[in-house]
Amino acid sequence: MTTNHLINRRSFLRYAGLGSTALLLGLPEPSTATQIHNSFEPDLWIELTAAPNSAALRPGLATNVWSYRARVLKGDPASVQVLHGSYLGPTLHVQRGQKLRIDFLNQLDQASNVHWHGLHVPDTMDGHPRFAIGPGERYRYEFEVRNRAGTYWYHPHPHGQTGEQVYFGLAGLLLVSDDEEQVLQLPRGEYDVPIIIQDRSFDDNNQFRYLSGTGPAAAASSAFGARQALGGMMGGGGMMSGGMMTSMMGFFGDTILVNGRSDASLEVARHPYRLRILNGSNSRIYKLAWQDGRPLIVIGTDGGLLERPVHKNYVMLAPAERIELWADFSNDDVGTKITLMSLAFEGAMRGMMGGGMGRMMGTSSMAAGAQFPMFMIEVTRESNGSLELPEQLSKITWLPVEDAVNRTAPRTFRITMGHMQWGFNGRTFEMTAVAPDELVKLNTTEVWEFVNDSGMMAMAHPIHVHDQQFQVLERRNGKGSDDVRDGYVDQGWKDTVLVMPGERVKLLMRFSDYTGLYLYHCHMLEHEDFGLMRNYRIVA
Template identity: 55%
Template sequence: MKSSEHLSRRSFFGATGLAAASLMTGLPLTRAWARHSQNGAGVAFEPGVAFEPDLALELTARPQNVALRPGSATPVWSYDAKVLKGDAASVRTHPHSTLGPTLHMRQSQKVRIDFVNELDQPSIVNWHGLHVPADMMGLPHYEVAPGKRYRYEFQVNDRAGTYWYHAMAAGHTPEQVYFGLAGLLIVSDDEEAALPLPRGEYDIPIVLQDRTWGQDNQLHYLAGTGPAASRKPQTGDGSTGQGGMMGGGMMPGGMGSMMTRMMGFFGDSIFVNGRPAPPIELATHAYRLRVLNASNARTYKLAWKDGRLLTVIATDGGLLCEPVHKSYVMLTPGQRVELWADFSGDAVGSDLSLMSESFSSMMNMGDMMSGSGLMGMMGGMMGGGNRMSMSSLPDGAAFPILTAHIAHKVGNDLRLPAHLSNFERLSAQDAINQRDPRSFHVTMGHMQWGFNGRSFKMNSVAPDEIVRLGTTEVWEFVNSPMMAHAIHLHGLQFQVLERTGSPRNAGVTDGYVDEGWLDTVLIMPGERVKLIMRFADFTGLYAYQCHMLEHAAAGLMRDYEVQASRVST
């Protein structure tokens, strides 16, 4: 099988022009090297010392037309990347796809990325899962206007693993991600390189997204959104950053848009790697499948149709200590999982189906929706008591994701390692708040999601959202009995200490993979999840949110602030 990726032709011709790039306007040229590590960890840079990147890229967001189906090309927003300095293979494209190029980086590498915004609305690039300084994270505080640029400069501090990047903007995150502004970011390191893992054509990305087709091969999201829509000036409830990333008012489009805003978008077609999924041809070999859920709101219950086990070797933050075998794996928006899939015993000509199996994403919705007002109105749109009926492929439905066709026979000398990695297990004994964890309750009021009754507000941090650099803490997230959420923390990885109140009959609990480092965790209705994390290296404003993007846009996102351990006087 040939790899589904190829080297970007532009990347081979982009090794020149670095000096010219530094002359472009709108770049915060001194931002990164004016910062230094607060605790001597050596992961940032000394004041006044020029930043010399090992890898320099230019990443541009722009409208494009992509041939996804026969007939008219589909208008999308796309990322285009070129290498200005470093290895040309650091950028690999997905042709005829909405997906941004896959970026390859190495641990300890110094990276400069110039983001160029050629959209007609503000945007910034968020580096999902990376541990970087706050002003390099790509949060809405730093979004740039159309025609402007932003320069990122950071050292890759993370373990080898599958990370990703996507657009963020105070008024437009779900829309921009839906229409194409997302891509994989793969980090390698020496520990991973020493393992006998599948590489090259046997290392395959599987980026999952759900979309809905409109007329003339256009993607349908909400009225007045996307690259084909005529943009109108925002009025009082636009991208002010008040009351949620969508602003305080309603999105256009009537009842359907209101439901999407509150409950999330669920498309009726599955895209794999940025396009409708054709069968993929594989060999009788072991594969490394890097699966990313880049959907706006849909959670997947991954399983092989023939019942074979899924072998998990890595989660959001890299390799597990040892492989974990599951009959199914839950993958919520923003999460990644790496699977060891060995097809050496399959017959040439056979087909295997990767499925999303059925599960319940909402609990007791019939009782909750029986009242009047908004809850009663939503209840009338629910099918089967716990599924949205506005999509022909509702959340929790069963459907095929892709078909793998075993096309040819090859020799396979790879065997699954019994041990994969060594990493530190954080202990609750080391947490400064072990006896009194911070508690964040998912709340709903006045058509706004929130944590502890507070919805997103730009640059607003409550006293219980301030932490100290160099400390380890336990945070507990408590979900409402309404619906599932995908809790994501920016700027760090965490570990799961415990879950309580997990639903017994939803068909999800055996699919949790909580053994490794995570940055996103599925929390079901009525469930409590305790997370442990360490605030290291950087001060500043970060964020925690639901990564079901419409939920975050409707308020389920807040900032937290890391302050220096000692305040000088």
């Protein structure tokens, strides 16, 4: 990745809020798809639109993308910040306890919706595919922010098209603050930096290449064709296309984008920084490390701050996972350059397909598990202030494992492959289907175990459970995890967990507040789109 375009944190972000009640006068009438709750009085009201866009990502032709744009209809204009020079969605800033209304307008040519990844919300507000809306329609999301302070994100979730919609630009961060976080002496303002890491591929005309198509329209056709081909093969005929192969394996690009830019780097002061990093890639797993060998100091994961900082030589970051780093440049001389790397690792693709064909996904230098630089930081100035790394970050009330109603017999979800189709316990996704062993009781605590032993097709799977922040109770490592096992950060609250080939991972979670239909799935988006997703239902 090139690093010739240095930008500082002030230009990384800019405010985009338009806080004026006058804007309400121009708000179109809701369609029948909009969910109306007249008794709900929002503290923050945002209009969020998904629409075609273009971005100058390389010299020459602009790249066709899809983008979220937002405007504040009620509340603090600073609640919305745009990533400077990026086509990615704006960063939304909210407070715990705040009532949030977001009117989503779909200006794409296909169905879409919004999933609030990691948030604890009612099922009708969670972005389940059954609530996807068509072109020109609106959907109103209304919920109270109940999560603790942390780095969350939002993205589309229509069945069969999540991968392409995220790939072409529909993703953004949602940062939650609370009282506990506010009293800590953490880096703030220009020293609090959001970072979204993604991998993409370009054709000769600077258009994104995805599956076997280029550009949003062609890729959509390619994805549809791959799904049709899969159906044909399951029926006993047809050959596996390149697009279908990628869908089976996961997509791996040959260019790293940081905040939607291939030329991004960060100018910093001699001061501690809070780096909030999201792996926004469709399928690529990163093994994060500083090039000069200094430790990564982890202060937070998916569900917010840890109890205490954790020092790691490297950190594994799977798709959809977030990590918060304390990066202190106080002792670095002005002019120092530090590179964040993804180190080489084995084991993410252990089966027959992964051993040889896994290395074919992407270019030889950017195959799954390859080593490459991701992001350059340069120390360019002095700082007048200083901060000390807190010994205690947060107080976490852990779930007592003794409260689990199935402690001695965990609910088990085995990742399976049959007839060229991913599944859980042999089942693939159906829009509203729920098996008897996918029903859970409201106000109960359970242990869920995910088992990844899918034989000759064994490969890594990041598992995401909607509506939940869970604890990782136990991880039984497989043979393929030697290169990665020291990089897990399982100490905090999580909503996405990496399960490597041969691993068994037990999670502890509590089902509270809401009944309804929610999802659990692999967050390799091509796997999700091709069936590695199921519903679970919370019942009273």
